Amino acid sequence: MGQAFPADGCLIEGRTQADESLLTGESRPLVRGVGDAVIAGSLNLGAPVLMRVTQVGHGTRHQQIVALMQRALTERPSTVRWADRVAAPFVGGVLLLAAAAFGVWMHVDPSRAVWVAVSILIVTCPCALSLAAPSALIAATGALARRGVLVQRLDALETLAQIDVACFDKTGTLTEDRLALAQVVWPDGDDLQAWQRRAAALAAHSRHPLSQALVRATPSEDAASWPWHGAREQAGQGLEALDADGRRWRLGSAAWVGVVPPTDLARPAVWLAPQDGTAAPPHARFEFDEVLRPDTAGLLQSLREQGIRLRLLSGDRAGAVQAVAQRLGLADARHDATPQDKLASLRALQRQGHRVLMVGDGLNDGPVLAQADVSVALGHGAALAQQRADIVVLGSRLGEIAHARGVARRCAAVVRQNLAWAAGYNAVCVPLALLGWLPPWAAGLGMALSSLVVVGNALRLAR
Incomplete structure (x- = not known):
């Protein structure tokens, strides 16, 4: 009693309650008696029982969810930074420009041809361009880490600023992993x-x-x-x-x-x-209800104000899901959703062109966390969910998700500013170098100063 079932099987002796919340999203322990199936990884809460093992290893429900998550991870939409797309052609163009300038200056003034070419290479050294996004992302992730929000994939911050749909698990995510006394009816x-x-x-x-x-x-x-x-x-x-x-x-x-x-x-x-x-x-009747996390309503309201569409995806029964959805004002709520159902729902949103955020905590959320454009796992959740999530919120404070999105949007603005600065700097200095008005030492100084400006702008995110 109190231990996890080691494999899939059925009970042949005894009667107990099994906690399957991390695997199925069911918020209440389920009664399991002789002949009933039990799932590997679910917790035996009631009494010692004897079970017959029917599936082990890759045949268990646990491993099927893991395999589904691995497939989802390989099919996840990729994001490519603008700077990454232009870096290769930019370097090639610079080399051609320097060679062309060298050839022209060999006819105009051979004594200056080499240093004009060198000045072009130095002034266009893509330090500011290369640092534009990484410096901002690192500063932003450092600021979030100090608040207990761990970003495991830097690209996730860029995508977090672009999301337009947010999907949430219910049990253990929007609600706490315990029930509370809601009403007493007595004689x-x-x-x-x-x-x-x-x-x-x-x-x-x-x-x-x-x-x-x-x-x-x-x-x-x-x-x-x-x-x-x-x-x-x-x-x-x-x-x-x-x-x-x-x-x-x-x-x-x-x-x-x-x-x-x-x-x-x-x-x-x-x-x-x-x-x-x-x-x-x-007799007296004691009724219980799920406990919402203290900052659940605040997070959802913040996302609504930003124009983000909200969806609840839960494996729990219809009554429990609808009750929570009504308390939170969520019109789009799916109940009895298996990991495959959640994955299909999220993929349908992505096919429509949406950028989707998924927040969950259970093993059954692993596949959909792997597929989402950005995924957030809570610190108390299953280890496998945390490993596959882009962001982990330590302390399970949902309010930090709204803060992280705010930081992501500020980070995106800083990246745009840095890229604009890098482009403007090159637009001014390259013609000067081509005309022979920018000696190599000045080109080197300008390149260093442009990099300092980019890094200094990014450090504003660390405050």
Whole structure:
């Protein structure tokens, strides 16, 4: 219990709950009994079980996702800098220009032909042009690193400034990896606090995520004030124990407790009721909801204001996805999405000409992170997702994504300024060198000064 399943297989003995959130995006632990399939890499949360291995190595769901991610990485759209495109023809043109100038000056004034050619070569040395983008990118990545944002691919900053669609995973990305108590329904005329203290004290005997959420929502001194005896947990069902008067109580699913749940209940819930043989025992219902990260709403609002289209891609069930989408005002939300579905959705956007940002944290996000024009993984996420992402946000602070885009846009502006300076410098100095008005020493000084201007402009990003 508490360990990851080592391979794909099916259970042949026991009953438990499996946390598959990093593999499928499902936010709640899933009940797994005899004959049910379990996935390599998912966590066993409920009880010790015995499984039959059906797939190992490359045949497991885990490895299929990894293989899909590797294929997506090779098909990712490439970005080529303007400076990289012009560098080769620029150097060739400079050499031809210097040779032509040497030939002309051999007829005009042979004594000056060599230093005119040398001046042209020096003044057009593409230092400023070559430094225009790298100096800005390095300064920007250094500034981001000091804020805990690690840029693993420098080109990603250029593309981040150009994105027009942002896609997000839900579980563990927009929401935290825990649930919170959202509502309590208790019998009329009874004391709410008494019901909650009683339930929290019993829940403290379990490591189930819903039990832990109930304990966190109740002051520890209140939970400790209600004694239980003989507490026992039934995997996939709930807990039962005796109170101080010897009365048996159960906390868990509606069927386990013996009550009929509301037909319109959308949130995960547990029930608490005494087991005194009555058909409809008095009971309390504790409903839970996913917890949004503190800066989720702020990030989405910032992106909306910049005209970026937002999309939610989640492997979770429809009810959970729609609930989060409504809270965040997201009109475009996909649920029950497999890694292949997410990849297909993102590729469709790219075929339409969009530049797509993908933010995720799970192993199931690996393929779509590899395919996206720019990908961001959160620091708490799966190691494989972080390895394939262009940017990793340490501390999982979503607000840093908006800041990183701001830095990327400033970086793009600085690169354009540097390129304009380099082009202007060459437009002025090359004719002077051709006319023989710029000696080699002056050409060297101008080349050095132009490089200093480019680097100095880029250093503004480091502030």
